[in-house]
Amino acid sequence: MKNLALLSLAVLASGLLSSAGAQTTIRINGYGGTDPAVVGDLINRFVKPAVAKDNITVVYQPLQGDYNQQLTTLLASGTAGDVFYVPAETLDGYVKTGKLLPLGGLVSTTPYIKTLNTAFTRNGRQYAIPKDFNTLILVYNKDLFDEAGVPYPTNNETWTSLQQKLTTLKQKLGPDYYGLCLQPNWDRFGAFAFATGWPQFGPNGKTNLADPRFVEAFNWYTGLAKNKVGVTPSELSQDWTGGCLKTGKVAVATEGSWIVNFLRDNAPNLKFGSALLPKNPKTGQRGNFLYTVGWGVNANTKNRAAALKVLNALTSPQAQQYVLEQGLAIPSRSALTNSPYFKKNDPGAQVSRLVFEGADDGYVRAFTFGPQGQDWTKPINEALAAVLSGQRTAADALKKAQQDMATFQNR
Numbered sequence: 001m002k003n004l005a006l007l008s009l010a011v012l013a014s015g016l017l018s019s020a021g022a023q024t025t026i027r028i029n030g031y032g033g034t035d036p037a038v039v040g041d042l043i044n045r046f047v048k049p050a051v052a053k054d055n056i057t058v059v060y061q062p063l064q065g066d067y068n069q070q071l072t073t074l075l076a077s078g079t080a081g082d083v084f085y086v087p088a089e090t091l092d093g094y095v096k097t098g099k100l101l102p103l104g105g106l107v108s109t110t111p112y113i114k115t116l117n118t119a120f121t122r123n124g125r126q127y128a129i130p131k132d133f134n135t136l137i138l139v140y141n142k143d144l145f146d147e148a149g150v151p152y153p154t155n156n157e158t159w160t161s162l163q164q165k166l167t168t169l170k171q172k173l174g175p176d177y178y179g180l181c182l183q184p185n186w187d188r189f190g191a192f193a194f195a196t197g198w199p200q201f202g203p204n205g206k207t208n209l210a211d212p213r214f215v216e217a218f219n220w221y222t223g224l225a226k227n228k229v230g231v232t233p234s235e236l237s238q239d240w241t242g243g244c245l246k247t248g249k250v251a252v253a254t255e256g257s258w259i260v261n262f263l264r265d266n267a268p269n270l271k272f273g274s275a276l277l278p279k280n281p282k283t284g285q286r287g288n289f290l291y292t293v294g295w296g297v298n299a300n301t302k303n304r305a306a307a308l309k310v311l312n313a314l315t316s317p318q319a320q321q322y323v324l325e326q327g328l329a330i331p332s333r334s335a336l337t338n339s340p341y342f343k344k345n346d347p348g349a350q351v352s353r354l355v356f357e358g359a360d361d362g363y364v365r366a367f368t369f370g371p372q373g374q375d376w377t378k379p380i381n382e383a384l385a386a387v388l389s390g391q392r393t394a395a396d397a398l399k400k401a402q403q404d405m406a407t408f409q410n411r
């Protein structure tokens with residue numbers, strides 16, 4: 001009997017040891033491109049050490065190509081990762097699937113910038129923790145302002161004062177130079193529309209492009225093309241405003257912190273500075289976008305506790321400081337406002353500081369298309385392109401845009 005009891009205890013102990021030593025694998029889906037190297041390094045440095053004691057293995061599985069399309073397919077088939085990127089602009093579609101785990105009560109959201117939490121909240125439920133973000137700022141070519149004898153843009157510009165500086169610069173430098181690069185797309189213009197207080201979606205969920213506030217922003221933005229104070233990227237054989245700045249012919253671009261590495265690699269001799277976006281003269285407020293991606297958890301994961309531990313490690317203060325110093329995006333913890341990195345004098349650090357400040361300054365809204373997806377932007381983009389290319393007047397373009405928007409939203 002004694003031997004039998006000892007044998008039973010040995011078997012039980014063996015089972016407990018086996019259970020304690022069992023490994024749980026958490027799969028993470030994210031972007032391809034350069035992300036596997038950066039996120040892989042972050043996982044090795046900060047995530048694996050944090051969860052090793054819990055016998056959790058972490059694997060990053062990038063989705064190449066159209067990320068949203070691929071993740072949607074994987075979620076539908078039940079083969080998506082336990083944790084994955086959730087772009088704010090496509091959040092509504094993922095919420096509809098029921099495949100996103102609401103994080104209320106499971107993860108603390110208080111350390112993060114409030115506007116970022118709002119970007120991932122629907123009907124009072126938060127579905128992702130913001131991993132990083134960008135906002136728009138003015139990035140300017142110091143040499144062109146110096147040559148023209150025009151003061152650099154400051155954080156106190158209004159639309160009017162900035163336009164005056166750009167007009168003077170154009171007049172001083174001549175026909176081969178331009179003030180501002182005008183991207184004919186919602187992803188740049190929209191920040192100025194928000195500065196007027198214009199709501200992207202009204203109480204009925206519809207978009208009104210005939211709203212006088214939207215018209216005001218549209219007329220100001222497209223009006224910069226008059227006398228070539230503003231220029232579109234295509235006119236300089238470029239495809240974005242960073243490319244405009246690279247040419248040395250454009251004084252100002254409206255971009256995020258991603259432009260720092262681009263200029264370092266493609267225009268290493270360009271001396272640049274940065275400033276916050278100008279304020280609307282009527283409201284006294286700036287507008288801005290939050291370009292942000294969050295970490296979401298698969299509602300159907302079989303390893304929820306482990307997935308939540310990995311999520312917390314991915315957004316730990318140490319991991320976020322690392323993200324900041326890589327210069328690719330700005331981390332989302334509000335406490336990082338006191339980071340020593342922001343006090344550095346180099347242009348890249350100053351860009352990052354302004355992008356961070358822009359997250360909660362004025363009418364800041366998430367870069368999103370609403371539940372109908374990216375096609376929502378087409379009427380606006382087409383109107384901008386038509387006016388900036390001289391094919392339509394602003395009034396005609398806006399009239400058509402509103403008609404197209406109404407047709408689209410009533411489908």
